[in-house]
Amino acid sequence: ASCVQHRLVVRDVSSLQVRQIYPCLDQIQYIEWSSDSLFILCAMYKRGIVQVWSLEQPDWHCKIDEGSAGLVASCWSPDGRHILNTTEFHLRITVWSLCTKSVSYIKYPKACQQGVAFTKDGRYMAVAERRDCKDFISIFVCSNWQLLRHFDTETQDLFGIEWAPNGCVLAAWDSCLEYKLLLYSLDGRLLSSYRAYEWPLGIKSVAWSPSSQFLAIGSFDEKVRILNHVTWKKITEFEHPATIASKKTIVYKEVEKSPSIETERLTFPPTGALACSLFSTRSKYEISEVPVSLQYIKPVADRANPKMGVGMLAFSADNCFLATKNDSIPNTVWIWDIRKLKLLVVLEQLCTIQCFQWDPRQPRLALCTGNSRVYLWSPTGCMAVQVPGEGDFQIVSLSWHSSGDSMVLLSKDNFCVCYFKREEI
Amino acid sequence: MGDWKTITVPVLSSDSKNIFQYTSERRRSPTSMNSQVLRLPLPSSKNMHSFLSAFCTEENIEQSISYIDRELTTLGFPSIYAESKGKELNLISIINCMNELLTLQHKNLRAQEEVEMQHLKLGSDMDHLQNCYAKLKEQLELSKREIVGLQERDRQLQSKNRNLHQLLKNEKDEVQKLQNIISSRAIQHNHDMKRKEREYNKLRERLHQLVMNKKDKKIAMEVLNYVGRADGKRGAWRTDKTEARNEEEMYKVLLSDYEQRQKQLLLENAELKKVLQQMKKEIISLLPPQKQKPKERSEDRLVLSDTEEDIGELNKENMWELSCETVREQLINSIRKQWRMLKNHVEKLDNQVSRGHSGAWNEKDVISREDHELETEKLELEIQQCKEMIKTQQQLLQQQLTCDDDTTLLLQDCYLLEERERLQEEWRLFREQKKNFEKERRSFTEAAIRLGLERKAFEEDRGAWLKQQFLSMTADCKHSENVTTPSAFLRSKYLVQIIFLHSSDQDNRLVKSTSQQRKPPSVLNGPVSAESCQTPHYITHNSVESKETAGDSMPNLGEESDDKEETE
Numbered sequence: 001a002s003c004v005q006h007r008l009v010v011r012d013v014s015s016l017q018v019r020q021i022y023p024c025l026d027q028i029q030y031i032e033w034s035s036d037s038l039f040i041l042c043a044m045y046k047r048g049i050v051q052v053w054s055l056e057q058p059d060w061h062c063k064i065d066e067g068s069a070g071l072v073a074s075c076w077s078p079d080g081r082h083i084l085n086t087t088e089f090h091l092r093i094t095v096w097s098l099c100t101k102s103v104s105y106i107k108y109p110k111a112c113q114q115g116v117a118f119t120k121d122g123r124y125m126a127v128a129e130r131r132d133c134k135d136f137i138s139i140f141v142c143s144n145w146q147l148l149r150h151f152d153t154e155t156q157d158l159f160g161i162e163w164a165p166n167g168c169v170l171a172a173w174d175s176c177l178e179y180k181l182l183l184y185s186l187d188g189r190l191l192s193s194y195r196a197y198e199w200p201l202g203i204k205s206v207a208w209s210p211s212s213q214f215l216a217i218g219s220f221d222e223k224v225r226i227l228n229h230v231t232w233k234k235i236t237e238f239e240h241p242a243t244i245a246s247k248k249t250i251v252y253k254e255v256e257k258s259p260s261i262e263t264e265r266l267t268f269p270p271t272g273a274l275a276c277s278l279f280s281t282r283s284k285y286e287i288s289e290v291p292v293s294l295q296y297i298k299p300v301a302d303r304a305n306p307k308m309g310v311g312m313l314a315f316s317a318d319n320c321f322l323a324t325k326n327d328s329i330p331n332t333v334w335i336w337d338i339r340k341l342k343l344l345v346v347l348e349q350l351c352t353i354q355c356f357q358w359d360p361r362q363p364r365l366a367l368c369t370g371n372s373r374v375y376l377w378s379p380t381g382c383m384a385v386q387v388p389g390e391g392d393f394q395i396v397s398l399s400w401h402s403s404g405d406s407m408v409l410l411s412k413d414n415f416c417v418c419y420f421k422r423e424e425i
Numbered sequence: 426m427g428d429w430k431t432i433t434v435p436v437l438s439s440d441s442k443n444i445f446q447y448t449s450e451r452r453r454s455p456t457s458m459n460s461q462v463l464r465l466p467l468p469s470s471k472n473m474h475s476f477l478s479a480f481c482t483e484e485n486i487e488q489s490i491s492y493i494d495r496e497l498t499t500l501g502f503p504s505i506y507a508e509s510k511g512k513e514l515n516l517i518s519i520i521n522c523m524n525e526l527l528t529l530q531h532k533n534l535r536a537q538e539e540v541e542m543q544h545l546k547l548g549s550d551m552d553h554l555q556n557c558y559a560k561l562k563e564q565l566e567l568s569k570r571e572i573v574g575l576q577e578r579d580r581q582l583q584s585k586n587r588n589l590h591q592l593l594k595n596e597k598d599e600v601q602k603l604q605n606i607i608s609s610r611a612i613q614h615n616h617d618m619k620r621k622e623r624e625y626n627k628l629r630e631r632l633h634q635l636v637m638n639k640k641d642k643k644i645a646m647e648v649l650n651y652v653g654r655a656d657g658k659r660g661a662w663r664t665d666k667t668e669a670r671n672e673e674e675m676y677k678v679l680l681s682d683y684e685q686r687q688k689q690l691l692l693e694n695a696e697l698k699k700v701l702q703q704m705k706k707e708i709i710s711l712l713p714p715q716k717q718k719p720k721e722r723s724e725d726r727l728v729l730s731d732t733e734e735d736i737g738e739l740n741k742e743n744m745w746e747l748s749c750e751t752v753r754e755q756l757i758n759s760i761r762k763q764w765r766m767l768k769n770h771v772e773k774l775d776n777q778v779s780r781g782h783s784g785a786w787n788e789k790d791v792i793s794r795e796d797h798e799l800e801t802e803k804l805e806l807e808i809q810q811c812k813e814m815i816k817t818q819q820q821l822l823q824q825q826l827t828c829d830d831d832t833t834l835l836l837q838d839c840y841l842l843e844e845r846e847r848l849q850e851e852w853r854l855f856r857e858q859k860k861n862f863e864k865e866r867r868s869f870t871e872a873a874i875r876l877g878l879e880r881k882a883f884e885e886d887r888g889a890w891l892k893q894q895f896l897s898m899t900a901d902c903k904h905s906e907n908v909t910t911p912s913a914f915l916r917s918k919y920l921v922q923i924i925f926l927h928s929s930d931q932d933n934r935l936v937k938s939t940s941q942q943r944k945p946p947s948v949l950n951g952p953v954s955a956e957s958c959q960t961p962h963y964i965t966h967n968s969v970e971s972k973e974t975a976g977d978s979m980p981n982l983g984e985e986s987d988d989k990e991e992t993e
Contacts, residue, residue: 067636087636089632123678144671146671148672157618166682186678186679187675199607
């Protein structure tokens with residue numbers, strides 16, 4: 001599904017054929033599929049309207065109007081039948097039910113990055129709240145939206161919450177002014193709290209490993225700390241220094257090569273292919289010799305939210321690898337081997353990394369740096385794939401298909417789907 | 426040998442000349458001995474002459490002989506002349522003298538050799554020592570310079586160190602200050618934030634009220650038709666039951682998760698245990714059984730058997746259930762022991778290898794670590810025992826020295842003895858003084874007796890004179906019958922005196938006898954004191970009588986007796 005201005009276009013994945021087009025009232029800001037892929041919600045924040053379309057029944061329609069309350073965010077509930085709208089100024093979260101047309105309100109939600117978190121199995125929802133200058137977390141049962149637990153957290157300013165994939169532990173962390181990570185069990189008990197240091201800027205990103213065994217915390221001091229689920233204590237620290245000296249890590253460096261042009265072969269007017277090949281530069285990976293010094297950008301000292309620290313964390317689906325990005329060395333992706341707790345590979349790109357994501361099935365990492373190439377890495381090797389096409393295709397973000405066979409590459413205005421050929425054994 | 430001086434011992438006689446020459450030349454140059462030997466039996470008369478001319482010539486043979494004789498005699502040799510003081514030479518004695526001189530010469534030469542050897546040695550030693558001394562002086566100089574240099578460097582480093590310390594302190598102070606600043610600012614920020622948040626909350630509340638109150642018709646949901654629930658069930662009412670069920674479900678979820686985790690952990694534990702046991706077995710197999718101490722071996726065997734038994738039991742039963750502390754600890758301990766033994770063994774092997782590389786390696790020399798340890802343990806035990814023995818002995822000694830009751834009694838006895846001795850000494854002094862006094866008294870009494878005797882004699886003389894006078898007077902009276910009364914009066918006076926004298930003598934005798942009869946009481950200085958006691962009595966007697974009859978005649982005695990009485 002994709003939206004174009006005010007139209008929602010639904011295409012088929014395998015063939016990209018247009019299946020449906022739904023018109024909406026206003027420019028769509030956000031679309032989301034329901035969990036059973038039967039419905040799509042389109043949120044228009046300016047107007048405060050959410051429209052829901054059904055795939056099976058194109059005639060079915062639903063419109064939710066928040067009115068003067070305004071709309072800031074909207075999302076599905078895990079069962080695919082409720083929509084949670086966050087009103088402006090985070091006044092409240094309204095839960096609209098598609099089955100019963102009933103409304104529930106959740107008061108005082110917290111205006112933070114990840115204020116609402118659903119467990120993987122969709123049974124429980126955790127909402128961060130703030131009353132009287134104190135942070136609270138409410139756990140709701142998604143089936144009937146009953147409040148299960150309501151407890152306060154010891155944070156100064158709760159920044160985000162995230163469920164462990166096993167649904168039993170909730171991680172809540174404080175804003176970057178204070179390094180504090182709290183772990184609560186499903187029934188609201190505080191299992192443990194972790195604090196690495198006191199004064200410098202704290203947690204930037206948090207990621208659970210798929211088996212819930214590890215919790216990776218990326219912080220502003222350019223380190224990733226990994227906690228284990230048995231004792232909730234740090235088992236190791238990953239550093240992201242600007243020079244890599246260890247002989248065991250492989251450093252892939254993206255190298256651009258402009259193709260050599262033979263002036264004799266130039267024809268006028270230049271054919272499309274030739275023109276493309278002239279301007280497009282090929283790049284490939286080369287293994288650089290250790291020690292390698294990476295491009296380190298010193299963050300501006302007097303601005304808030306400095307561009308330093310580990311901003312992106314992602315575990316691979318098989319729990320073997322962790323990909324991190326240090327914002328002060330923005331061109332590189334660090335891949336760590338979780339089984340050995342060591343740095344495995346460093347991918348050095350030419351431009352800043354915009355996004356990376358693991359394949360949901362295999363240990364394969366795809367990343368994009370804002371140029372028209374998508375880079376793939378797997379334990380067997382890495383490669384750069386050029387998106388064919390005319391002009392520039394600045395890949396801003398990418399997203400894997402759940403089967404791991406294809407990938408959507410998004411640029412500002414366009415998107416394309418990348419398919420992976422299955423090797424026939 | 427060429428240094429030998431030619432010894433000019435004068436030649437004695439022609440007979441021994443050859444020998445002499447022979448010997449001296451021999452000493453001079455042994456290499457040329459042969460030639461000399463050849464030459465010798467036929468000494469040229471020239472040599473002889475040259476030699477002889479030095480000292481003895483044909484003219485002064487006798488002088489030279491006498492001279493030689495004198496020298497020899499002064500040296501202690503027998504005279505070379507024959508017994509009679511003639512000019513005949515005693516050949517035998519000459520030969521003897523020569524022989525002795527030769528032996529002396531030998532000795533002296535030998536001594537000289539030795540001395541010269543020593544002299545050489547000393548000279549070389551001296552050289553050597555001087556060299557050493559020079560070298561040592563040089564070394565000393567060098568080391569002194571080094572020391573100075575090092576001291577200088579040390580001073581510099583110390584000053585640097587001090588500077589660095591100072592810097593470090595400054596930095597630390599700064600850090601502390603900054604931290605304080607940060608904390609205060611953080612507190613301030615929090616406070617401000619809270620204040621702003623409260624304001625914001627108020628605004629929100631206000632807004633919320635407005636929004637809710639407005640009763641916007643717009644806020645509605647328009648649905649074409651209701652959608653069925655995903656799972657096809659109907660919606661349920663919110664009741665307490667549902668709440669309870671929710672709780673139940675939540676706990677179920679949690680519990681299942683914990684159970685899963687526990688299962689995983691148990692699996693892990695079992696695996697690890699297996700691995701540990703394997704490791705242990707392998708370590709045991711690695712260790713050579715000979716080098717183990719019998720004690721340890723038995724211990725290990727015991728432990729092994731125990732753990733093996735336990736493990737056997739474990740294996741029989743379900744592993745998950747028997748993860749008790751004791752078994753775990755036993756396993757861990759046994760593994761640790763085995764590991765230590767293995768380590769020792771490996772170290773031993775390393776030592777052996779290194780020694781084998783270096784050179785000859787005697788197995789006997791290698792003291793295995795365990796033996797070494799055994800010995801050290803034994804020695805330590807011995808030391809302990811000795812210490813204990815010493816302690817006990819000390820205790821016993823102290824006991825002997827410091828007894829409780831016996832010592833005090835002894836002490837008292839000692840004190841008594843001391844006092845007794847002191848008293849005895851005093852008594853001795855006292856007795857001595859007494860003796861002296863006795864002596865004096867005796868001397869005085871003797872003097873008194875003498876005086877008494879003299880007096881008696883005097884009295885007798887007086888009586889006799891009186892008698893004579895009386896007789897003479899009577900004779901005169903016969904002549905004249907007129908002068909009777911004065912002569913009769915005188916006669917009567919003289920008679921009285923004579924009677925008195927006799928009576929006093931008798932008294933004396935009486936007194937003496939009584940004195941002799943009276944025996945003194947049991948006093949040490951018995952007789953002396955008795956006499957001393959009696960003589961005053963006697964003297965008093967005398968004095969009394971003397972006072973009665975004639976106080977003038979014995980004034981001194983009475984005084985003396987009084988004195989004596991006073992002294993007594």
